[in-house]
Amino acid sequence: MIELSGISKTYAKSAVKAVDGLSVTVKDGEIFGFLGPNGAGKTTTIKALTGVLKADEGSVRIDGVDLTAEPIAAKRRIGYVTDNPELFARLKAAEYLNFVADIYGVGDADRRERTARYAGLFGIKDALAASIGSFSHGMKQKLLVTASLLHDPANWILDEPMVGLDPKSAFNLKELMRERAAAGKTVFFSTHVMEVAEKLCDRLAIINRGKIVFIGALAELKALRGADGSLEKLFLELVDEGEGAQA
Amino acid sequence: MKVFLSLTGLYLKSFYNLPAKAAKGAKFDPKTALKTLGIGLLVLLVVGQMGFIFGASNMATYEALAPLGLQGIVLLNVAVIATVLTLAIGFLTALSTYFMNDMELQFLAMPIKPRELFAAKFAAIYLSEAAISVFFVATALVIFGIKEAPHPLFYIWGFKAALLLPLPALAISYLIQIPLMGFARFLKNKQAILLIGGVIGLVMALGFNIYYQTMLGRLQDPAWIAANMAGPDALLTKLGRSYPPAYLTWRALSAPASWDAVLSLLGLAAVCVAGPALVILGLSGRYAKSLVGFNESHIKKLGAGADAFLRAKLVKRPAFLSLVARELRMMNREPMYMLNGPFIIVLMPVILGIMVVVQRDAFLGDPDMAGLLAMMQGGAGAIVAALSGVFLGSATSITCTSLSRDAKALPYLKSLPISAGRYMLAKLVHGLAFAAFGSAMGVGLVAYALRLGLGDIAAAFGAALAMGALLNLGGLWLDTANPRLRWDNPIAAMKQNPNAVIAIFGAMGLAGGGGYLAFTTGMSTGAFALWFGLVPAAAFVALLLPYPRYAARRLAAIEV
Ligand SMILES: Nc1ncnc2c1ncn2[C@@H]1O[C@H](COP(=O)(O)OP(=O)(O)OP(=O)(O)O)[C@@H](O)[C@H]1O
Ligand SMILES: [Mg+2]
Numbered sequence: 001m002i003e004l005s006g007i008s009k010t011y012a013k014s015a016v017k018a019v020d021g022l023s024v025t026v027k028d029g030e031i032f033g034f035l036g037p038n039g040a041g042k043t044t045t046i047k048a049l050t051g052v053l054k055a056d057e058g059s060v061r062i063d064g065v066d067l068t069a070e071p072i073a074a075k076r077r078i079g080y081v082t083d084n085p086e087l088f089a090r091l092k093a094a095e096y097l098n099f100v101a102d103i104y105g106v107g108d109a110d111r112r113e114r115t116a117r118y119a120g121l122f123g124i125k126d127a128l129a130a131s132i133g134s135f136s137h138g139m140k141q142k143l144l145v146t147a148s149l150l151h152d153p154a155n156w157i158l159d160e161p162m163v164g165l166d167p168k169s170a171f172n173l174k175e176l177m178r179e180r181a182a183a184g185k186t187v188f189f190s191t192h193v194m195e196v197a198e199k200l201c202d203r204l205a206i207i208n209r210g211k212i213v214f215i216g217a218l219a220e221l222k223a224l225r226g227a228d229g230s231l232e233k234l235f236l237e238l239v240d241e242g243e244g245a246q247a
Numbered sequence: 248m249k250v251f252l253s254l255t256g257l258y259l260k261s262f263y264n265l266p267a268k269a270a271k272g273a274k275f276d277p278k279t280a281l282k283t284l285g286i287g288l289l290v291l292l293v294v295g296q297m298g299f300i301f302g303a304s305n306m307a308t309y310e311a312l313a314p315l316g317l318q319g320i321v322l323l324n325v326a327v328i329a330t331v332l333t334l335a336i337g338f339l340t341a342l343s344t345y346f347m348n349d350m351e352l353q354f355l356a357m358p359i360k361p362r363e364l365f366a367a368k369f370a371a372i373y374l375s376e377a378a379i380s381v382f383f384v385a386t387a388l389v390i391f392g393i394k395e396a397p398h399p400l401f402y403i404w405g406f407k408a409a410l411l412l413p414l415p416a417l418a419i420s421y422l423i424q425i426p427l428m429g430f431a432r433f434l435k436n437k438q439a440i441l442l443i444g445g446v447i448g449l450v451m452a453l454g455f456n457i458y459y460q461t462m463l464g465r466l467q468d469p470a471w472i473a474a475n476m477a478g479p480d481a482l483l484t485k486l487g488r489s490y491p492p493a494y495l496t497w498r499a500l501s502a503p504a505s506w507d508a509v510l511s512l513l514g515l516a517a518v519c520v521a522g523p524a525l526v527i528l529g530l531s532g533r534y535a536k537s538l539v540g541f542n543e544s545h546i547k548k549l550g551a552g553a554d555a556f557l558r559a560k561l562v563k564r565p566a567f568l569s570l571v572a573r574e575l576r577m578m579n580r581e582p583m584y585m586l587n588g589p590f591i592i593v594l595m596p597v598i599l600g601i602m603v604v605v606q607r608d609a610f611l612g613d614p615d616m617a618g619l620l621a622m623m624q625g626g627a628g629a630i631v632a633a634l635s636g637v638f639l640g641s642a643t644s645i646t647c648t649s650l651s652r653d654a655k656a657l658p659y660l661k662s663l664p665i666s667a668g669r670y671m672l673a674k675l676v677h678g679l680a681f682a683a684f685g686s687a688m689g690v691g692l693v694a695y696a697l698r699l700g701l702g703d704i705a706a707a708f709g710a711a712l713a714m715g716a717l718l719n720l721g722g723l724w725l726d727t728a729n730p731r732l733r734w735d736n737p738i739a740a741m742k743q744n745p746n747a748v749i750a751i752f753g754a755m756g757l758a759g760g761g762g763y764l765a766f767t768t769g770m771s772t773g774a775f776a777l778w779f780g781l782v783p784a785a786a787f788v789a790l791l792l793p794y795p796r797y798a799a800r801r802l803a804a805i806e807v
Contacts, residue, residue, distance in 0.1 A: 011806055050662040054803045075664035087656040090580040091573070094560040101561065102569035103663050111561045116554065126548045129556060 002026040002155055002186055006058035007048050008210075009041075018044040020210035021058070026188050026203070028154075031181045033201035034190040037239050041210040042190040043083055046159045049188075050080045062155055076104065079153030083160045083190075085140035089133030093124070093143055096132060097150065104151035111150055118146040121172055137164045145173065156180055158189040162196055174200055194235045206238055213238045250359055254367035261735045262344060262371060262743075294382070296752075301386040309390055318395065319501050325387040326412060326496035332383060333376045333413035338420040339448040340372050343583050343738045345424060350735065351538055361535035366527050369417065373523075376413035384409035401503035404512055408496040411519040415492060418522030423447075425530045428537040445586040449594055492518055566665065570673035571680075577652065578645065578677070583738045584652065588643045592685040595639060596692050628693070629703040629710075629772070630765045633779055634758045636689035636711025637718065640682035644741060647722030647750035649674035650730040651740040657732070657807045667802040668795025675723050682715035706772060710779035714757065717783040720790050722750040727794075727801050 002025070009019040019041040026032040036042050047053040049060055051071050060067040062074040088096050097119075101111040119125040122142035124135075132140060141164050148156065156177070162170050177187045177200060191197055197204050198218065205215040214221060225234045309321045354364055388405040391397070427444060492515055499511040549556050564572075578584045650671070653660065660670065690707045693699070699707070725746040734740050741747060765775060 013806075047658065052658045052661040053806060072664045072666060075662060078662070080659070080662045082659050082662075084658070087659055088573075088577070090577055094556070095573075095576065098561050098564075099569050099573050100663075102564050102566050103665055105566065106563070108561065108563050111563070112557050115557055115561060125553045126550060128553070128560075129549055 001028050001061075001063055002032075002049065002157075002188055003061040004045070004049060004058065007045065007055045007060070008057040009044050009048055009053060009055050011044075017210050019048065019055075022207070022210065022212060023058075024205055024212070024215065026186050028186055029181055029184045030202045031177055031187045031200055032189070033197035033204035034188065034207070035192065035194065035197055035204060035235065036190075036207040037192060040207045040239075042192075042207065043159055044210075045207070046080075046083075046157060046188075046190060050078055050157060051075050076151070077154050079148035079151065079156045081141075081144045081148045081156075081158040081161050083163075085137065085144050087132075090131060092129060092131050093135070094128040096143065097128070097147055100147045101150045106151050110152075114150050114152070115146060118149055118176075119143075121176075122146065122169055138166060138169065141165060142169060145176075149176075153185075155186045155188065158187075160191060161189055162191060162193070194232045198231055206235060208239045251363045251367050251370075254354075254359070254363060255370045258344075258368055258371035259374065261347065261350075262375075262739075292752075297382070298386055301383050302390065305387040305390050309394060313394070318391070319497070321387065321391060322500045323493060323497040325384055326408065326493035327490070329380045329383050329409060329412045330416050330490070330493060333380050334416035334419065335448070335451045336379060337372065337376045337413060337417045338423075338451060339445070340375065341417065341420045341424060342444045342448060343742070344368070344372065344736065345428065346538055347736045355535060355538060360531075362527060362531040365531040365534045369421070369523060369527060373413060373417055376417055377410050380413045381406065381409040384412075397500075398504040400508065401500060404499045404503055404508060407512060408499065408515060411515055412492060412496065414519040415522040418526045421526050421530065421534075425526075425534050425537060429533055442582045442586065445582060446594075449586065449590075567669060567673060570665070570670060571676050574649070574673055574677040575680075581737055584741055587738075587741055588645055588648075589681055591642050592639050592681065592688055595642075596688045627766065628697045628699045629707040630762060630770070630775060630779070631697070632690045632693035632699060632704065632707035633710040633714070634762045635693050636686035636707060637714040637758050638685075638754060639689035640685035640711060640715030641718035641722070641754040642751065643678070643681045643685065644722075644744075644747045644750065645681055646674055646678035646719045647726050647746040648731075648741045648744050649677070649723065650726045651732065651734075651744050651746070652737070654730070654732040654734065654740060654807070657805065661802065661805075661807070666795070667799040671723065671727065671798040671802075672795070675720060678719035678723065679716055682719050683712060686711035686715050702772075706776055706780070710776070710783075713780045713783040713787065714761075717787045717790070718750065718754050718757065720787055720794070721753060722746065724790065724794065724797075725749060727798050730805070732805070732807065 004022060004024045007019055007022045008017055010017050022041075022045060024032075024034075034042050034045070044053065048055040048058075049067075051060075051067055051074065054068075060074070062077045065074040065077065067074040091099070097111070097115055106114075115128075116125065119128060119142075122145065124139050124142050124146070127135065127139065132143065135143065141161070145158075145161065148158075161173055165173060174196075177189070181187050181202070201218055203215070203217050204221065206213050214224075221231065221234070225231060305321065305325065308324055309318055312318050312320050351364075384405055388402055392402065424444060495511045495515040495518065499508040499515065502508055578588060650657075686708055690704060690711055694704045694707070726744075729746065731740055731744045731746070734743075761779060764770075765779070768774075770778070
């Protein structure tokens with residue numbers, strides 16, 4: 001379970017609030033979609049949620065563990081896929097996976113079995129001996145996904161996970177998300193594609209300029225939509241209203 | 248031309264991480280202002296130090312030559328050194344910026360002519376070379392000007408020559424590197440070539456240093472000067488024949504208010520501009536081609552062996568060990584980090600070691616040296632050994648750039664369940680391992696050269712370790728307090744990191760100052776062990792205890 005309450009963040013080098021008093025609760029067994037246009041504050045929220053950024057205000061609880069008070073215990077419950085897979089280019093993929101497994105204290109049998117499963121699923125098992133720098137963007141993305149699942153986290157947090165994945169891999173990833181939610185785990189992911197959210201989420205939030213403009217179940221969102229309009233159009237309208245209110 | 252100028256500007260910004268204009272509505276941050284001021288002061292200090300070194304060496308040359316009426320040779324010397332200096336520095340800079348990042352591949356896809364692309368890069372690097380050259384030449388001009396009161400044109404010619412001299416040096420660097428990289432493409436192994444090129448550059452820099460030292464030494468010997476500097480077979484004439492730009496500079500500066508000076512300078516301009524022009528005209532295409540595939544590497548497919556591979560490679564280790572191993576790999580596998588960091592421990596002793604081995608008997612056999620040797624074996628040797636150990640142990644820049652080098656991965660690393668303290672201490676352990684290695688090399692080499700006893704060796708090694716540990720921890724504090732987190736080219740995290748400069752100066756200051764005090768006070772072995780062993784060790788502990796909490800606070804505040 002993920003509980004965000006009243007999160008605000010202003011970057012030191014800017015004057016605008018990237019995230020402004022944001023509260024979200026994601027229950028176990030739920031796939032939660034986090035939508036918004038570029039620069040809306042999705043990544044900032046996710047960074048506050050994973051302990052990468054210190055929020056100015058508000059609190060984060062992961063499975064009831066407070067992130068500020070017990071950061072290590074809280075982070076152990078998270079599997080995180082960053083939006084930027086350009087890291088550790090000089091490490092070999094297997095070295096990277098081994099490093100992550102060591103940090104989370106995953107046993108030998110588990111790390112081998114999970115690596116074989118997820119790397120196999122995404123078709124990068126063959127390339128694990130190569131250095132990450134030689135991977136394509138999508139391959140790096142898949143490696144990050146594999147690494148994020150090595151410790152079988154109760155909360156899976158993904159920042160724009162579909163970007164750069166081919167249709168088959170995107171399908172596999174969605175299946176994995178569904179499988180984990182069905183097993184009672186939490187899945188939280190960001191996207192700016194309404195269609196992805198529509199097909200996958202139990203609940204979703206739409207944010208714009210750091211503030212939530214809609215939060216609720218998919219059905220509630222659908223109820224908002226007029227008889228003819230698509231969700232895509234509704235999304236654009238919601239985001240536009242946000243712009244109008246700010247301007 | 249517009250493309251060329253904006254590309255040059257872009258390269259300059261990218262090389263030196265020039266601050267962008269503050270965003271509208273940005274907060275005024277007193278800390279940032281303080282930081283800028285601090286860096287400004289540091290730059291002043293470094294420039295001042297360089298100015299002092301340049302000035303002192305030019306002064307020494309002048310004073311050695313003036314009594315013999317050969318002061319004009321100072322000017323030739325200046326031209327030669329400005330060239331060699333910019334050659335050594337320019338070669339390394341050109342290499343480390345040869346391929347910066349994928350941004351350059353995008354340039355290739357844009358309607359930019361290879362000639363514009365290469366010329367822009369050349370120009371961007373040239374500007375920093377020119378700054379160094381002008382600075383060096385200026386110190387000589389000032390000294391010569393005060394002593395000899397030449398015609399005012401002297402300064403103008405000198406300034407122009409200073410701007411011109413780096414041009415052929417940089418052209419030569421590219422003349423070597425572009426075909427080398429083209430060949431590397433064929434070999435599909437650019438990393439190795441980068442490494443080899445880096446070694447060539449470092450050897451050049453060290454060779455320059457050795458040459459320079461010997462020259463300064465020889466200048467003390469009037470007989471040598473008379474034999475080599477004057478007369479028809481003199482060095483001067485030989486140099487004039489072998490390197491025209493230096494000779495032309497000398498001629499222009501020797502008689503500034505003459506037509507000969509004007510003609511010499513015109514000749515100099517022609518010769519100096521010809522190099523870059525030819526390289527840019529002839530090699531731009533090859534340069535652009537050599538950029539392609541720079542990030543290529545060989546992907547090994549596992550196939551049927553994948554499961555066996557996973558069984559062999561995926562083995563649990565303690566988390567801390569894994570952190571240290573990551574530090575080690577990330578540094579040693581990046582050629583530019585390796586060359587400017589840990590490799591120094593091997594390279595310096597190899598070069599100095601060869602000199603020592605070759606000259607040991609001659610050196611120690613010199614009757615003048617007997618007294619010195621006795622002193623060395625009577626305790627002073629331990630100090631020299633310890634200081635050289637300290638220097639090698641802390642010259643790797645491992646800890647003082649460690650957080651900066653991790654900038655790109657920091658968002659991810661901060662999400663991992665490890666405390667900031669443990670994460671940063673892994674960096675310290677990495678630095679300490681190399682400090683121990685460097686200490687062993689430094690102490691061992693001096694001990695061998697001076698034939699020190701076991702007691703001295705043990706004391707020197709202990710002291711080198713204690714001081715090296717302290718310096719590495721100090722470097723870590725520095726980079727934690729003020730990491731360099733925004734960069735395009737990994738080398739920026741290392742070479743253009745003020746922390747690395749401060750750390751090197753700190754190490755030199757401590758080693759030099761400590762050594763000076765130890766010698767002048769005629770320290771006993773006991774006092775030596777106390778001041779160079781126990782005190783740094785105690786300081787190390789005192790700095791280590793509050794560090795994890797500080798690191799946690801700093802890391803939490805970093806916004807990435
Ligand atoms: N490191 C930073 N320093 C200063 N401001 C930042 C930083 N990172 C993000 N911002 C600002 O915070 C706001 C929110 O950015 P954020 O990255 O959270 O958006 P996002 O919703 O993830 O967008 P995208 O869909 O493009 O990934 C933007 O206005 C952005 O300019
Ligand atoms: Mg984002």
